[in-house]
Amino acid sequence: MFNTDRFAQVATALAGATAASALGAPRAFAGPLMDPAQAARRYAGRAPTQWGMSMPGVVSTFPADGRQLALTLDACDGACDDALLATLRRYRVPAVLFVCSKWIDANPGRVERLAASPLLEIGNHGTRHVPLSVTGRRAYGITGTRSAADVVAEVWNNQQRLVGLTGRAPVWFRAATAHYDDVAVQIVRGLGLTPLGFTVNADNGATAPPAAVRSAIGRALPGSVVIAHLNHPRSGTAAGLGGAIPAMLDGGWEFVLPPQPGAAVTH
Numbered sequence: 001m002f003n004t005d006r007f008a009q010v011a012t013a014l015a016g017a018t019a020a021s022a023l024g025a026p027r028a029f030a031g032p033l034m035d036p037a038q039a040a041r042r043y044a045g046r047a048p049t050q051w052g053m054s055m056p057g058v059v060s061t062f063p064a065d066g067r068q069l070a071l072t073l074d075a076c077d078g079a080c081d082d083a084l085l086a087t088l089r090r091y092r093v094p095a096v097l098f099v100c101s102k103w104i105d106a107n108p109g110r111v112e113r114l115a116a117s118p119l120l121e122i123g124n125h126g127t128r129h130v131p132l133s134v135t136g137r138r139a140y141g142i143t144g145t146r147s148a149a150d151v152v153a154e155v156w157n158n159q160q161r162l163v164g165l166t167g168r169a170p171v172w173f174r175a176a177t178a179h180y181d182d183v184a185v186q187i188v189r190g191l192g193l194t195p196l197g198f199t200v201n202a203d204n205g206a207t208a209p210p211a212a213v214r215s216a217i218g219r220a221l222p223g224s225v226v227i228a229h230l231n232h233p234r235s236g237t238a239a240g241l242g243g244a245i246p247a248m249l250d251g252g253w254e255f256v257l258p259p260q261p262g263a264a265v266t267h
Helices: 004-022 036-043 082-091 101-106 110-115 148-166 182-190 210-218 237-250
Strands: 059-061 068-075 095-099 120-124 224-229
Touching: 036 148, 036 182, 059 224, 082 237, 095 110, 101 110, 101 148, 110 120, 110 148, 120 148, 148 182, 210 224, 210 237, 224 237
Parallel strands: 068 095, 068 224, 095 120
Antiparallel strands: none
16 A cells, blocks of 8 residues: 655655755746545545546646646556657756656666656656546556545655656646546545646647647647657657648647646536
């Protein structure tokens, strides 16, 4: 289950981030944090009423200042798409990278280097990389967590690991398959993170060809959150983004990190 002994370490990292925010530094955590054991007890036995990718508490867009959109990349397991990262560096495009423990295990040392980049923000993508449910709901054939305690463990164990590796506490969480029930969403928020959804599915789980990736991003609206994948270097994602990014920039678009959770719009 989750390790409450490291709760103080994560809380300290969050406090440091809040202090940095007061000094004007970006990307600080701002919000209360519930003890993980308390969260498991509080939500034990609650029956969910909603299931899916969009519901109250899940952020899927943001108030844009003109033609702005946000790019997010999921690192589920397997390899790392270095060509995609090179494209981000070439065009100075920021992105939120959602990293799970399975990907960390497969790519030792990577998350520390990525977290050091001023362009990249690390998000929490879970420990076992499963949908977030208190009843074991399935999405795309993957069985989700089965209880409130399982939800806490899925979120918190990876949160502790990311803090230990990067020295920073992620503010965003995305479940595997981006599926939640409403009780799980409340738990995530109670642990001090905000579920980040999406409005543009750029690569359909890294199955789309480059032309489809480019076309999907080209249909973005101001304030869109784009999802694509970092863990399939043989897919069409890197080539598609390699074409879409300069086209969007030439069209007057700006890629930005999603604003602080308190300022984002929820659906």
